Amino acid sequence: MPVGDYSIFSVMKEALRGHTGWGPAWRDAEPKPAYDIVIIGGGGHGLATAYYLAKEYKAARIAVVEKGWIGGGNVGRNTTIVRSNYMLPGNIPFYELSMKLWEGLEQDINYNAMVSQRGVLNLYHSDGQRDAFARRGNSMRLHGVDCELLDADAVRKMVPFLDFENARFPVHGGLLQRRGGTVRHDAVAWGYARAADRHGVDIIQNCEVTAFRFENDHVVGIETSRGYIGAGKVGISVAGNSSRVAAMAGMKLPIESHVLQAFVTESIKPFIDGVVTFGAGHFYISQSDKGGLVFGGDLDGYNSYAQRGNMPVVEDVCEGGMALMPRIGRVRLLRSWGRHHGYVDGRQPVHRSHPHQGSLFQWRVVLRRLQGDASGGHVFRASDCTR
Amino acid sequence: MAKSTLAAQSAFTDLKTSKHAALTIEVLDDLTMASIASSKGRAEEVKAAIRAAYGVELPTTPERVTGKGIAFIWHGPDQWMAIADRGAGMRDIEVELKPVLAGIAAVVDQSDGRAVVRLSGPRVRDVLAKGVGIDLDPRAFKSNGVAITHASHIGIVLWQVNDAPAYEIAMFRSFADSFATWLTHSAAEFIGH
Amino acid sequence: MRINCPCCGERGIDEFSYYGDATVTRPDLTSPTAMAEFVAYAFERANIPGPHRELWYHAAGCHLWLVVTRNIATHEILSVESARDVALARNANAKGSA
Amino acid sequence: MTGQINRLPSGGIIDRSRGVRFTFDGIVYDGHPGDTLASALLANGVTLTGRSFKYHRPRGILSAGSEEPSALVELRTGARREANTKATMAEVFDGLESTSQNRWPSLRLDLMSVNSLLSPIFVAGFYYKTFMWPAALWEKLYEPAIRRAAGLGRASQSADPDTYEKATAFCDVLVIGGGPAGLTAALNAGRSGARVIVADENFALGGRAIDDAAEIDGKPAAQWVAAAEGELAAMKNVRIMRRTTVFGTYDGGTYGGVERVSDHLATPPAGIPRQRLWHFIAKRSVLAAGATERPIVFGNNDRPGVMLAGAVRTYINRFGVKPGQRAVVFANNDYAASTVTTLKRAGVEVAALVDSRNAPSSYVSGIVGAADVRLISGAVITTVNGGHKIKSVNVRTADGRSIKLDCDLVAMSGGWNPNIQLSTHVGGKPVWDDVICSFVPGTLPPGMVVAGAASGALGLKDALDGGAASGASAAGATGHKPAGISVPSAVNESVAISPLWRVDGCTGKSLVDMQNDVASSDIELSNREGFRSVEHLKRYTTLGMATDQGRTANVNALAIMAELTQKSIPQTGMTLARPPYSPVAIGALAGHHRGKEFKPSRRPPSYTWTKENGGKFNETGLWLRPSLYPKSGESDWLDTVKREVNTVRSSVGICDVSTLGKIDIQGADAALFLDRVYMNGMKTLAVGRCRYGGMMREDGILMDDGTVARLAENHYFLTTTTANAVKASQHLELCHQWLWPELDVQMISATEQWAQYAVAGPNSRALLQKIVDPEFDITDKGFPYLQVGGITVCGGIKARLFRLSFSGERAFEIGVPARYGDSLLRRLVEAGKEFGACVYGTESLGVMRIEKGHISGPELNGTSTARDVGLGGMVSTKKDFIGRVLGDRPGIADPDRPALVGLRPVDRTARLRSGSHFLSRDAKPTAENDEGYMTSVCYSPTVGHWIALGFLKRGPQRMGEIIRAYDPVRGGDTLVEVVSPCFVDAEGEKVRG
Structure with missing residues (x-):
């Protein structure tokens, strides 16, 4: 019997016997003939969905099918930021629910996803931007979400190393969400997977969906590379692959798949504490617990499934970085990567029901936002099982 | 025309010109320019009219043709830029071309909309390579070749004047000083600060 | 990525801006289902890996709109055409079939 | 100063006629031009160079190239301090200051090495399982401690004082790597007349030909390399770029490179950048990036003094430095055997060649015989003894006995991994090669060919042949026919190998990824916990994610995982490399664009x-x-x-x-065209008159506004907002070229x-x-x-x-x-x-404009409609125009949507703030009660108090109502009265007369 709960005590105990007592974090499940609910996509949203479903509906038979290995999509390729500092009414509660879930996540799932609320600071560089941020901040406050509008002096006190002297677009201030921060992205996937597994969810890796089976306009199962799997309900949570999977079910989505590059530098000693975003260029940055500066910027800006980008955006992002923080000049970019994600105007998650009658088939699209992983799972769970 | 009392200002207020052997930088402030855009389906007539008036064949590929005291620069499909020295006579190409192209092309004065600089000398290609993503090697780009592109985030039209080599670069007037900063920085390696 | 502009020759994508799907056609205002058609035209996309016909603008060059056929799984560019030419042919076809 | 005790009396391609003086951890040392920091330190007998990332284990120099995982140092001081610089790549110069990293208080006495004692706890992924209780302590205690301990070197805390540039270079053939394969490729391509760029990350060409002191064309390799270099330099169509790392392959034959222009100097000379970013645009490329030697995984294989065998040869042959006094060579292949000869020639005692294979080849026997060195076949090193310096190694012989060999240097070779990274950046999939026991390029990026060791052809003759053929074929593909392929003569070394990935039964940590302190046991744990896919392994253990990009670690790790899961290595997988091939300074990627030059500035006439x-x-x-x-x-x-x-x-x-955008529009259909792009009519505008106009996006959202002037029947002149000028012009071009190409319209920007x-x-x-x-x-x-x-x-x-x-x-x-x-x-x-x-x-x-209630940027914010901003009446119903249909779609045509109103404070002395939200007078501040927001405010000198515009739900029907302007982020909560958005001269009489 493998070690159950994770804790400092179990780690110490294992340390004494060479860590030989640990078992798989989750079972490598074989597909069963049928489930009540099948989630397609073993990313952050899919695994969270399975977890919350399993937690709430203990009797439900639930599976997550993943064409590769879990956590290989956006949840493993983002820049680890969590926040709920959105402006539009629909978004704030969604991401704020997520923030709240993050805050209790580790105790809930018994996995340290290293949620780190060191603050997210969005800089503004003009009066117009300040007013837009004030509007956003007020909107957050109306939703009961924390945020502060800082002036230039307060920003300077907080992040004195920005270019305050020679900037093309001087920093006028910033919108700060202190509860925002970062999370160890891979650990989110693994933690949810382990927790879901402990609630009986089958996580089936290397299992690619090839078709849907319908009867009387109701979905009854999916064909996969590992055979047919019956399903009472199917959820799609496949990010940039949403159009492709939805097309198998005869649906066309308001989505294009775009590539967004992200970057990390070599590990350096503590350099920047929270998350800072540049309001006059495409650049945002944080530092991981390992010491790498994690940063990103703009979309490459064209439809792509290639999970990699091109040089102009790399340069654009680094130009933003040097404009904002000229002390990063000699720090070296270590690795870049791209992820493709669904892109809708407004770039927000889309939750939609199948247009076929009966709405017995649910799908959802997971976009770029790691921030929404927890609440995405939660909301999807709600929409899935309350109808 | 009555003698105006308004003074012309150079587009480049900060650029240091250079007569360095490696790279010569000159500002061409006294030009008259006009955009020509053929009316739909009238390009052949436009060419004929220009041929009749100036004895040159308007290019249909990114090239420049020079006639007596005038040059035409390809500026997109069925579009050109006419360029000439303004000179003491205050030549105005828009005024000159409008009757020539009446009814067959739009002609719009750009004399003041563009700032133009001329770069020449043995290191000019090395300098341009620092901001222009065009292959200017003689095998790929020849005298009278034209490229619409950008230099260090600034939109430019570039054409090669001769094999010295010399190039002329036109940009929107408001960008002139930022261009000058980039040029000064890029040329420093060859001509100093 | 580099795009071979029919006017300017091959240039880096930093000179171009991407717009989107070139297979959708602007519907007719007078159609009885105009609203649904415009919704589909403005929002719904096939977005399937493989060759994709899409509009690009040579923003830093000759200002030509282009129809680029590009494999969005590999970024391989299969063809580049002037959008104007494609549109004129489209209109001619529409007339021919009308 | 101890002097260059390990400098050989002769040999190498360093400049012995001159000396340079540098410091490491404050101690002054001497070296020569042509030395790297690593070679110069070794010459001075310095082997301890740093501490490892997690356990603070003592570390020295493993390699002689950009794959170095251990010898990372801080270079320079103050604003120019740069962390994590590979000592093996840094050239020494007079006055160079270098410092060891990740130790406290000193390199030799590092108190943080207590981590090493705790290493049984600090295994892969331990933090995911701990630090959860009590929750509050994570942020207060655990995480700050982790963050303080993390990281390697210290980055400068000041703005980078140096400058950077970017440049573009075009060529027919880009040759990546200037070793034997790269040089013959460049020569053959160059001779055909093709435009060739040959880029090498080193400051000297020659690669392994020089490192191995090989013979080419019957001459010492250095002579042949010098001649080849001379010939290339004389060709006008060839450009040699030293100190230039090609770090990334991108789409369309684009390659990213970084040239370290001034890194070998104390400070960049005036007008010269520190580094230059290159965009190489190549019709064809020859990847001749060589190969990286693999370590073998055994106990304490990371101790200072354990080096790659090839690196040992490099230090002797290229730099004239002997890296130790008494060596043990440990290998699983033939190629490494020549190390014995090299060591002997340099006067290093060789305790033994430990060959893991049971039956040594005649090639190996020949070499050890000639060198008179003991060969221990079928044997492995189980453990290295010693801390800061090696004292001995334990060897387990074929019959299972353990013997101890005294030595201060271990030269190990587990075989070679071709440097295939650039072949995989755009999706190429490598394939497993059983002959060399490594991955070789499979599908290649369009236009790329691979030659030499990078292709898996490890032998010198094969590299020269492959380079020549690749160079000629690449040039041929660009239309340059070489007269004939010319290849110098050379002999292939034997590269026979029998895999040995890790030694079992070791004591001490067996490191796989030396920089990230990932040990063989971590891979076992990863397997036990189900993190078996290569991506899981990498992410769970951090294997391969260090500055060497896993070049010395990945294949060993995969092989170990394959062993544990009883799968083949190719079945286990391969992590695809992503750019950059080796780390690139952010400053170089930004180039000129920082400070005031971040973006160009446009200066208006005034x-x-x-x-x-x-x-x-x-x-x-x-x-x-x-x-x-x-x-x-x-x-x-x-x-x-x-x-x-x-x-x-x-x-x-x-x-x-x-600054307003100005577009001249002419043509027979100009009026019709403008009617289709503006929501209001433009056909009816009389010549000599102007009209305000609005443009929508097709989705019905307002895009821009401005004025349209009709200068003549077929001649209009329109303005756009300053902010939207470029976007509007692009939109109009799309309408013209794509939607309605049949119209006779000419559009010319006249903004400037x-x-x-x-x-x-x-x-x-x-x-x-x-x-x-x-x-x-x-x-x-x-x-x-x-x-x-x-x-x-x-x-x-x-x-x-x-x-x-x-x-x-x-x-x-x-x-x-x-x-x-x-x-x-x-x-x-x-x-x-x-x-x-x-x-x-x-x-x-x-x-x-606020006094007059005119909309501007804050109202035209990308979410507002004509109705929202009070221009609903302008929208034509008589014609088709962009946005007509979707402007009526249910969501945005909702009459409850917030719409434009004016606002004034009830207390006329109160200040208003844009971004405030509207609440009904007595409503609680909740999201449900949010009724809109203030878009623009100003103090109006004309009416004598603050005024505002804003979007309020059903606003136009609420004139005279008192509502709250709620602004908690600025501590404001003001009662305001809803009024008409026009505060001054509502009848518009002043404007006319």
């Missing part, structure tokens, strides 16, 4: 005058627009605005509005041709009268509101006059050719003196 007169600017897109013209005696900006606005409203003011000034106020006509040439009638009758016409000013300068008003006053906009813009402004100011005229900026412009 720039000089504004500077001279103490005016302030604001950034509007790329434009620097004059915003305010403070005068002495004014206490703050509000004083200035009050004066400027009052001057305009009572007399006259002048404002530079040149005209310097345009608004002259506004009751005295505007009187002022202009002094400028406009007398033959033009600009009286209210002769030139009424919304009139446009061509005129001349100041004695014959052509100009355009528009009777437009953003301020609500009688106003004109006058345009002159831009070169006269500065002069005209001076003239207007001069002529305005008698009226007390002022020049005003965007602040006052903004105040006056």
